[in-house]
Amino acid sequence: MSLDEKFVSVRTAFYDIVGNFFKGIAGFFGYPLNPGMPTMSDIPSDQYARSRFLDSLPTHRTSWPPVQRPETWFEMIFGPTPKVEVVPRYIYESKEEGFYNFYIENYKNIYFLPDWLSEFIQVKLHICLDLTVLETIREVFFVGLMVYSQIVILRIALSWFIYINPYTVPWCYIAAAVDWTEDVLQGIVPAILGVNITGSVFLGILGIVADSLNHLVFTMPFLPSEGEETKLLLNEQMKNVLVFHYLPVLWYRYPIPNDIRQFWYNERPDILEYMEKAYQNLDIQFLPDEIVSQLNKEQLTSSVPILDMLPTELLSKNDFIDTNIVLTKLHSLGEYLTTFLVQ
Structure with missing residues (x-):
């Protein structure tokens, strides 16, 4: 019989004494009927799934000191x-x-x-x-x-x-x-x-x-906040990514910067054509400010003869004034004024 086996009974007795001592102390607090501290309430399934998803994401690792790749x-x-x-x-x-x-x-x-x-x-x-x-x-x-x-x-x-x-x-x-x-x-x-x-x-x-x-x-x-969580196949591996696509929300809330619109108009008409076609239902100005101003001036200039047409034609008919012509010109004048005020 080894020395360890001789002290097995002593060890067991010591464990029992210590265990009974702590059980006696716990008995003052209702043990074993007291279940202990209340358990934490159940976590909502969506929050639990979100936390599990964040834990599963990889870590963006950096190295310091930097990798020794001298170039100069x-x-x-x-x-x-x-x-x-x-x-x-x-x-x-x-x-x-x-x-x-x-x-x-x-x-x-x-x-x-x-x-x-x-x-x-x-x-x-x-x-x-x-x-x-x-x-x-x-x-x-x-x-x-x-x-x-x-x-x-x-x-x-x-x-x-x-x-x-x-x-x-x-x-x-x-x-x-x-x-x-x-x-x-x-x-x-x-x-x-x-x-x-x-x-x-x-x-x-x-x-x-x-x-x-x-x-x-x-x-x-x-x-x-516009990033959308999705998965893409990158280097033959399915990875979680954040995608930012379609029309930026700031380009809808505020005017698109004029230098960007100038770049579209002068160098990338394909982007301008796509924007005007894809978002034609939105009240967004895609043309540069100077082009819009020039078009407004040309439209105003082309509509001036309509105003001058009425007195010129009436004065040319000194002997007889046809009431139908007068009514037609007045109707055209009213339509022009309505269109001009709406613009």
Whole structure:
């Protein structure tokens, strides 16, 4: 008989004593008749299905530090510069859906601008199709965060070298750029074993903000809420995507930007023809403003002789005035005035 087998009875007795002790304590609270804390109410089936769907989506993964693929001599010596790894937009055209459709792969960690902010950028700032300005702002902001994170790392490293006074030139500039974060976080983030970790916490916050820029998607000329969830076969794999297609809702609520309409009229008449045919029942102006103004002037000029026709013909008949001619001209004049006022 082994030593473990000799103590089996002792072990069992100890387990029974401890179990009876806890059962006795639980007996004060109604055990075993007390079922415990109330269970959570049933989650609605639609919300449960939605949460399961979001959990099943893949994650848009980014890499930091970036993959070492130097393209210039500078990058070969000092390493590649940080670049935003955006979610790609796949633009497509079709006869049914139009010319400004695109789709993106649906991820669980992608972000969009609020509808009101996207509408403000498109309507007030006139940034609709050309997203170069927004992409540049995001790139500059991302690189700025990466550069500032390196300054924070350098400041943390300086604090460990006691023979370097961080408040002397040139180190004082680094301290001035970073030490304000300690004033903000000092009362929130506690020290661990006497070590100040505010710099490390702030560095993590910078990383989260910078990484979120990789997952930010611009949906112009559509609003983010116009995306439709569906599935497409991509690279022989069925994937969940968000599709933005047909007519953007802002082009119905507000006039289409005139530069876009000029582009259609001068360089892409096929787009103009499609828009006028597909959305002819909507009160939308697809022609450029100058073309519409020119057509209105030509229509007004061509209708002026109708007004001059009545007195000219009446004066030419000095000897006799036919009442039928007078009534006919007055009727034509009334029809013209009615049409002109309605326009």
